[in-house]
Amino acid sequence: MDNMPWLSLLIVVPLVGAVVVAALPSRSSALAKPIALGVSLLTLLLGVVATATSFTRGSSEQFQMAEQYEWIPQFGVSYALGVDGIAIALILMALVLMPVCLLAAWHDIPEGGAREKGYFALLLSLLPFMVGVFAATDVFLFYVFFEAMLIPVYFLIGMFGGDNRRGAALKFLLFSLAGGLIMLVGVIALYVQGPGGADGFLVENLTGLELSTSTGRWLFVAFFIAFAVKAPMWPVHTWLPDAAAASKPAVATLLVGVLDKVGTFGMIRFCLQLFPEASQWASPVVIVLAVLSVLYGAVLAIGQEDMMRLIAFTSISHFGFIVLGIFAFTSASHAGSNLYMVNHGFATAALFLLAGMLIVRRGSQRIDDYGGWQRVTPVLGGLFLLAGLASLSLPGLSPFVSEFLVIAGTWARHPVATAFAVWAVVLAALYILLMYKRIFTGPPPIIGGPDDGDVLRNDTGAPTGGETPVTADVPYVRSDLDAHRPARHLPAAVRDLGLREKVVMAPIVASLVLLGFFPAPVLDTLNPAVERTLEIVGVADVAPTAPSGPADAATTSGSDH
Numbered sequence: 001m002d003n004m005p006w007l008s009l010l011i012v013v014p015l016v017g018a019v020v021v022a023a024l025p026s027r028s029s030a031l032a033k034p035i036a037l038g039v040s041l042l043t044l045l046l047g048v049v050a051t052a053t054s055f056t057r058g059s060s061e062q063f064q065m066a067e068q069y070e071w072i073p074q075f076g077v078s079y080a081l082g083v084d085g086i087a088i089a090l091i092l093m094a095l096v097l098m099p100v101c102l103l104a105a106w107h108d109i110p111e112g113g114a115r116e117k118g119y120f121a122l123l124l125s126l127l128p129f130m131v132g133v134f135a136a137t138d139v140f141l142f143y144v145f146f147e148a149m150l151i152p153v154y155f156l157i158g159m160f161g162g163d164n165r166r167g168a169a170l171k172f173l174l175f176s177l178a179g180g181l182i183m184l185v186g187v188i189a190l191y192v193q194g195p196g197g198a199d200g201f202l203v204e205n206l207t208g209l210e211l212s213t214s215t216g217r218w219l220f221v222a223f224f225i226a227f228a229v230k231a232p233m234w235p236v237h238t239w240l241p242d243a244a245a246a247s248k249p250a251v252a253t254l255l256v257g258v259l260d261k262v263g264t265f266g267m268i269r270f271c272l273q274l275f276p277e278a279s280q281w282a283s284p285v286v287i288v289l290a291v292l293s294v295l296y297g298a299v300l301a302i303g304q305e306d307m308m309r310l311i312a313f314t315s316i317s318h319f320g321f322i323v324l325g326i327f328a329f330t331s332a333s334h335a336g337s338n339l340y341m342v343n344h345g346f347a348t349a350a351l352f353l354l355a356g357m358l359i360v361r362r363g364s365q366r367i368d369d370y371g372g373w374q375r376v377t378p379v380l381g382g383l384f385l386l387a388g389l390a391s392l393s394l395p396g397l398s399p400f401v402s403e404f405l406v407i408a409g410t411w412a413r414h415p416v417a418t419a420f421a422v423w424a425v426v427l428a429a430l431y432i433l434l435m436y437k438r439i440f441t442g443p444p445p446i447i448g449g450p451d452d453g454d455v456l457r458n459d460t461g462a463p464t465g466g467e468t469p470v471t472a473d474v475p476y477v478r479s480d481l482d483a484h485r486p487a488r489h490l491p492a493a494v495r496d497l498g499l500r501e502k503v504v505m506a507p508i509v510a511s512l513v514l515l516g517f518f519p520a521p522v523l524d525t526l527n528p529a530v531e532r533t534l535e536i537v538g539v540a541d542v543a544p545t546a547p548s549g550p551a552d553a554a555t556t557s558g559s560d561h
Helices: 006-022 026-054 085-104 114-135 139-148 150-160 165-193 213-230 239-246 249-259 261-274 276-302 307-328 331-362 378-391 398-411 415-421 423-440 499-517 520-537 550-560
Strands: 064-072 077-083
Touching (some): 006 085, 006 114, 026 114, 077 085, 077 114, 077 139, 085 114, 085 331, 085 520, 114 139, 114 249, 139 150, 139 165, 139 261, 150 165, 165 239, 213 276, 239 249, 239 307, 249 261, 249 331, 261 276, 261 307, 261 331, 276 423, 307 331, 307 398, 307 415, 307 423, 331 398, 331 499, 331 520, 378 423, 378 499, 398 415, 415 423
Antiparallel strands (some): 064 077
């Protein structure tokens, strides 16, 4: 099985599945969802089998499961794929999140018709690009996957999003295209500076390339700008809150949880490995930008009224931590950043998808339109609290491990930057707990209202009466504070999470808990690639220093005599 083209299978299977879904005749459009879900589960199974049989943790090889075929030999372009520990971890994360998001999006589009099959075909078509961009070991092939991802995302936002979807989709496209075109200039210049030939774009052939100082730095800047836009980092982040607020929750999950990781992954795979001297030269500026992103995203998250925008701003802060750890150049910070990419993918998926479940029930993204929902939807409220605690890196949940490694590793080399960045931990507690308080605590909502004539019905379909608490069977004693809070009105029946929604959340919650208590398997997978990257950059961990005590002083004094 070592000769199996596993990575190509992980690209081809979902691509064929997306084409099949899109080509379904109108009378069979109801099959779009089960086919898309089945193909994504098959791809996940292939990914697990491939990892179990063909990937060796701790291997000294730079890339495993490698494939290479001539593509455009006249220009030195190859169809070359391969993975290290970082890439395989991100691919597996994407493979897990795709069926989760497809199941979460089950009722996003009205049943039947071309729009439903188009929506699920576009969602599934993201998967081959996500696998390809993490697995490409040819720089030009990476660029092709990097830009191809824009097409389905643009249509998913522009055609199927909410308010301001067209403006958000266009802004996303323009920012991404601008960054990608700058990188294309760098890709071409890198080929010209490289060895050329039929394999002139292979990462292995370009690693360690002798470049003049100025050339290497200009090429670094070209690649870094594209990755900073994708990450996203301040000040090229403004497309993300708009895109997340206008997207369906499943689309926002894949966009922020997986696709934006291409930015930080690209910094490691290309900026650091191809331009090590320039990476060290630029690190002070990048560290400052990362700290600004950490604090800026956290501060702006506190003031958001739209829950989807709030979650997007939290991600800007988290991406700042990832970049901070990458450019701190210590083994702990690098391991933490790579683990952070995986953990953030699951944590942000939990928040976006649970927010989507709230929005479906209330019909609003505004936080002020909620209040007291813990008594209406206790399971949803409990899971939302768990997801929020994961996002603020509570010990025992997976993001804590990665954030602690980033902070501890960065402190060894950049204590001042770390001292500023850790304030985001306090700010995270504010924006998460305040959001939870405003949505889930307080007096329970009221059935019906002055501006809606719908009657809340119980599970049997019988009306429960108007102007009564939804949880009338559980007495609620209003406090003096409640008298000053506006009553929340529910226009229709609201139920807690159903079976499908619980199945959606089960693997995400499991990952948050399991990786929080037992991150060793993922870290063991990541560490060889981390060590190789730092070796290429030419940096080593800072040796720990201890203050001299009385014994040291005596020893020194004795040696002087």
